Amino acid sequence: MTAERTQQYRTKERAAYQYGYDGNAARQPEQWVEAPGKPIQKRKRVARNLGLTVREPGKIAPFAVVGMLSACLLVMLMLTQYANLVAINDEAVQLRKQVETLKADEAKLLAQYELAYDLQAIEQEMISSGEMVKPQSGQSYTVELTRPDSAQYYKHASLGSSFINGVKEIFSVIGTYF
Numbered sequence: 001m002t003a004e005r006t007q008q009y010r011t012k013e014r015a016a017y018q019y020g021y022d023g024n025a026a027r028q029p030e031q032w033v034e035a036p037g038k039p040i041q042k043r044k045r046v047a048r049n050l051g052l053t054v055r056e057p058g059k060i061a062p063f064a065v066v067g068m069l070s071a072c073l074l075v076m077l078m079l080t081q082y083a084n085l086v087a088i089n090d091e092a093v094q095l096r097k098q099v100e101t102l103k104a105d106e107a108k109l110l111a112q113y114e115l116a117y118d119l120q121a122i123e124q125e126m127i128s129s130g131e132m133v134k135p136q137s138g139q140s141y142t143v144e145l146t147r148p149d150s151a152q153y154y155k156h157a158s159l160g161s162s163f164i165n166g167v168k169e170i171f172s173v174i175g176t177y178f
Contacts, residue, residue: 077177 126132 081177 123132127134
C-alpha cells in the first residue's frame with residue numbers, strides 16, 4: 001500500500017529539482033567565443049540642435065533689489081563695526097602697556113619715598129619731644145567702635161522689569177550706531 005502511494009514534493013523551483021541539474025551545485029564557466037569581423041569602434045556623441053529656444057530673461061523683482069541692497073548695507077555695517085572693534089582693541093592693548101609701566105614706576109617711587117625718610121630718626125624725635133610715648137607693659141589697649149552695627153538690604157528687580165531694562169539697553173546700543 002505504501003508503494004502505491006506517491007507524494008508530490010513541492011520544489012519551490014530549487015536548483016536541485018530543476019531540469020538540467022547535473023548533480024553539481026557549482027556552476028560551470030561558459031566559454032566565450034569572439035565573433036569574427038570588424039573590431040568594435042566607439043561611437044562619438046554629436047551635439048544636435050533639436051530646435052529648442054532659450055527663454056528671454058524676465059524683469060527683475062523689486063523685492064530682490066531691496067533684499068540685495070539691505071544685504072549689502074548689513075555687510076558694510078558689519079565691516080565698519082569690525083574696524084571699530086579693531087581700533088578699540090588696539091587702544092586697550094596700549095592702555096594695558098601703559099598701566100604696566102605705571103605700576104613699575106609706582107613701585108620704584110614708593111621705594112625711593114620710603115628711603116627718603118628715616119623712620120627710626122622720626123620716632124626718636126617724637127619720643128624726645130613728648131608727643132609720642134612708648135606703651136608700658138601694664139597698659140591695655142581697647143578698640144572703640146562708636147558706630148552701631150548695620151546691615152543693608154538690596155531689593156532685586158523683578159524678572160519683567162529686568163527684561164524691559166535689557167530691551168531698552170539693546171535699543172539704546174543700536175541707536176548709538178545710527
